Amino acid sequence: MKVFLPILMGFLILLVGLVALFIFSFRRQHYRLWHLGKDENRSVHVSARLKTLFAVTFANLRIWDRKESYPGSMHFLIFWGTLLIFLGKIVRLFSYPVGLALPPQNIFLDASFVSEAGGVLVLIGGCMAIIRRYIIKPPRLETKPDRTLIFIWGFALIVTGYLIKGFRMAAMGVPVPPDWFSWAPVSYMVSRLSLVLPTAPLNELLVWHRVLIHALPAILFFAYVIVSHSPLKHSFLSPLNIFFRSLKQKGILEPIPNFEEAETYGAKEITELTWKQLLDLEACTNCGRCQDACPAHLTEKPLSPRRMTQNLKQHLWREGPRLLSLPPDQRPSEPVMETTVGDEELWACTTCMACEEACPVYVEQVRRNVELRRYLVLVETKFTSDIRLAFKNMQQNSNPWGLPRNTRTEWTKDLGIKKYAEETDPEILFWVGCAGSFDARNQKVATALVKILQACGIRFGILGTAEGCCGDSARRMGNEYLFSTLAAGNIETMKGCNVKKILSMCPHCFHTLKHEYPQFGGEFEVLHYTQFLGDLLSQGRLKLTKPIEQVITYHDSCYLGRGNELYELPRRIIQSIPGLKLVEMERNRKRSFCCGAGGGRMWMEEKIGTRINQMRTDHAIETRAALVGTACPYCLTMLGDGVKEKGKEESMAVFDLSELVERSME
Amino acid sequence: MMETYFRPITIVVELAILMAVIYSLFAAVDFVLLDLGLNQKYQKFIKLVLMIMGCLALVFFVAHLFAFYPRQSMMSKYPG
Numbered sequence A: 001m002k003v004f005l006p007i008l009m010g011f012l013i014l015l016v017g018l019v020a021l022f023i024f025s026f027r028r029q030h031y032r033l034w035h036l037g038k039d040e041n042r043s044v045h046v047s048a049r050l051k052t053l054f055a056v057t058f059a060n061l062r063i064w065d066r067k068e069s070y071p072g073s074m075h076f077l078i079f080w081g082t083l084l085i086f087l088g089k090i091v092r093l094f095s096y097p098v099g100l101a102l103p104p105q106n107i108f109l110d111a112s113f114v115s116e117a118g119g120v121l122v123l124i125g126g127c128m129a130i131i132r133r134y135i136i137k138p139p140r141l142e143t144k145p146d147r148t149l150i151f152i153w154g155f156a157l158i159v160t161g162y163l164i165k166g167f168r169m170a171a172m173g174v175p176v177p178p179d180w181f182s183w184a185p186v187s188y189m190v191s192r193l194s195l196v197l198p199t200a201p202l203n204e205l206l207v208w209h210r211v212l213i214h215a216l217p218a219i220l221f222f223a224y225v226i227v228s229h230s231p232l233k234h235s236f237l238s239p240l241n242i243f244f245r246s247l248k249q250k251g252i253l254e255p256i257p258n259f260e261e262a263e264t265y266g267a268k269e270i271t272e273l274t275w276k277q278l279l280d281l282e283a284c285t286n287c288g289r290c291q292d293a294c295p296a297h298l299t300e301k302p303l304s305p306r307r308m309t310q311n312l313k314q315h316l317w318r319e320g321p322r323l324l325s326l327p328p329d330q331r332p333s334e335p336v337m338e339t340t341v342g343d344e345e346l347w348a349c350t351t352c353m354a355c356e357e358a359c360p361v362y363v364e365q366v367r368r369n370v371e372l373r374r375y376l377v378l379v380e381t382k383f384t385s386d387i388r389l390a391f392k393n394m395q396q397n398s399n400p401w402g403l404p405r406n407t408r409t410e411w412t413k414d415l416g417i418k419k420y421a422e423e424t425d426p427e428i429l430f431w432v433g434c435a436g437s438f439d440a441r442n443q444k445v446a447t448a449l450v451k452i453l454q455a456c457g458i459r460f461g462i463l464g465t466a467e468g469c470c471g472d473s474a475r476r477m478g479n480e481y482l483f484s485t486l487a488a489g490n491i492e493t494m495k496g497c498n499v500k501k502i503l504s505m506c507p508h509c510f511h512t513l514k515h516e517y518p519q520f521g522g523e524f525e526v527l528h529y530t531q532f533l534g535d536l537l538s539q540g541r542l543k544l545t546k547p548i549e550q551v552i553t554y555h556d557s558c559y560l561g562r563g564n565e566l567y568e569l570p571r572r573i574i575q576s577i578p579g580l581k582l583v584e585m586e587r588n589r590k591r592s593f594c595c596g597a598g599g600g601r602m603w604m605e606e607k608i609g610t611r612i613n614q615m616r617t618d619h620a621i622e623t624r625a626a627l628v629g630t631a632c633p634y635c636l637t638m639l640g641d642g643v644k645e646k647g648k649e650e651s652m653a654v655f656d657l658s659e660l661v662e663r664s665m666e
Numbered sequence B: 001m002m003e004t005y006f007r008p009i010t011i012v013v014e015l016a017i018l019m020a021v022i023y024s025l026f027a028a029v030d031f032v033l034l035d036l037g038l039n040q041k042y043q044k045f046i047k048l049v050l051m052i053m054g055c056l057a058l059v060f061f062v063a064h065l066f067a068f069y070p071r072q073s074m075m076s077k078y079p080g
Helices: A004-034 A046-058 A066-095 A106-136 A145-171 A185-193 A200-227 A231-243 A275-283 A289-293 A305-324 A343-347 A354-358 A366-379 A385-397 A433-438 A440-455 A472-476 A480-496 A507-520 A529-539 A568-576 A598-603 A612-622 A633-645 A657-664 B002-035 B040-068
Strands: A428-431 A501-504 A525-528 A551-554 A581-583 A627-630 A653-656
Touching: A004 A200, A004 A275, A004 A305, A046 A231, A066 A106, A106 A145, A106 A185, A145 A185, A145 A200, A145 A231, A145 B002, A200 A231, A200 B002, A231 A275, A275 A305, A275 A366, A289 A305, A289 A354, A343 A366, A366 A472, A366 A480, A385 A472, A385 A480, A385 A598, A428 A440, A433 A440, A433 A633, A440 A529, A440 A633, A440 A653, A440 A657, A472 A480, A472 A507, A472 A598, A480 A507, A501 A507, A501 A529, A507 A525, A525 A529, A529 A568, A529 A657, A551 A568, A568 A581, A568 A657, A598 A633, A612 A633, A627 A633, A627 A657, A633 A653, A653 A657, B002 B040
Parallel strands: A428 A501, A501 A525, A551 A581, A551 A627, A627 A653
Antiparallel strands: none
């Protein structure tokens, strides 16, 4: 007690100092910096946010992954080890003044064991981290000197902790009871090796000497973490980012507020991002999982989501303090584009959301990229000629192919399809989309779907030439003006026809109509055809009896899978077809790999690196399946091209699921 | 007996820890100074100063440790 009372007092004084330092530093280094950004409401649904926060933080949910078991377990050990050390230490420290320590009560002894075990977990996890970072060296990890510092410091703190306890036991001058091994196994072993001096005062000095060696660096360590830009700041920045994450489906873009009156659009400067987007930058732990999932990065394009986020973080740290020193109305900042993000880097993004799915702390990349594109497109009008052509086609003909709008229904000849307005009591509007209307390969898909609907006796209609492009590509390429015009036109048409329920054959149209048209007053019930066919199958209205004796692999479309979490329904449809055997590609479901057409990339040339569709085709070829199934017109086109480019047309064919269903019908 | 055998090792371990702590402290000062906006051109000079200070601290602490470690022969036997 004589020894511990001053330690407790010292600890409390230093704790107050650390808390004050934390508050001061948090406000100065983070809070004020984030509030350079634009407003955004992320405070609603607090209970849902808390639930995810605790689940994700304490169970390390987003860190565990089948493919990430080593870093997952490593982080889990370090995280829980640290937590146990803190828990044990605090209980023990406060056990002294309340008399639980002498004689030691169970809670005191349990706390001793908990902190000892925590230390072991941290040491194991730390060793795993050292092996990974310095021996295995995965390419996605960046090792800067501050990482090495953290390892050395962390190990020194844990080991000195054990040494102090060991010395204290040894210095008691009486035989240490062997049952102490149960409560402090590591320290007990240290005590057996410890030097004990001949006199009691010398022993007390020795203990104090060790306490200083441990406590001083421990306090300075926390001060360092608080004051510097240490990567360990993720211990509080990550939970904050998890709490303020988006609760919407992935891939939903927000409209530009006050579009008519705004003086500028998108984000030119770092201050034109929202406060949450600035928090995202600071919360990024530089773990590189996004990079390993990014199709652009993996095909040697000049984009790495990790690097882009880290560069923007450096930009924020460079510009932020300077801007804060100026009055709010005199804050001209360096433009983000050119200085920090390159044009080719930005346009390489397929908005496939793989980076967001892989991110353990919910950093939102896609929306930020589109904000930067909006500035380039709407303010600078700086984009390549192929993008210009796609915009022109959408604007003049309401389809990116640029074919005359009045030819939109040519594929319907001889199919007996009625216009929605002419159908008696229609159940559903079949939204064909531009691909189904104008692209020869996808016209076959639309035809197959029509035949299924007719065979099942569904009363449906189409909008015909009144249907316009949904605007997905325009929006993701940053042309919000064009998107809002297209959306407004389609909404007006559908409302004029009293449409309530929509069936879409394209995941991009589906995602846009379902999630983004409501932003413009277009509230409809929207289904992707896999959902509709799934319902027909379970109701017994659709019967699949003709066998297709083939092996198939299914490619998850980004906007059907990650965007809308429809992973199992398409597989259920495949399994309903007799004879068809499903094999999975290595990257499937939420880890699926983009075909390369999303985010408007369908309309841009791909000149750098390997073509994304070819890499995805390679994934399919590895399965040795004879068929590749998909449920997206873009994926169908891209994978079809991939198979041709790889010279595999004789051994592999790409089909839309609706075509297979139609072939298997009675 | 075993304890006596391991004592030199524990002394080496303690020296290693001391070096690790001193390295951590001075390296952290270096990073914090850069974080707080110190011009990169001073980095070499700062590193040199911190290295000298680190070495001096190490010498001081080693001397301090020796004050606590009398010759092995004078050590009392482990009481347990």
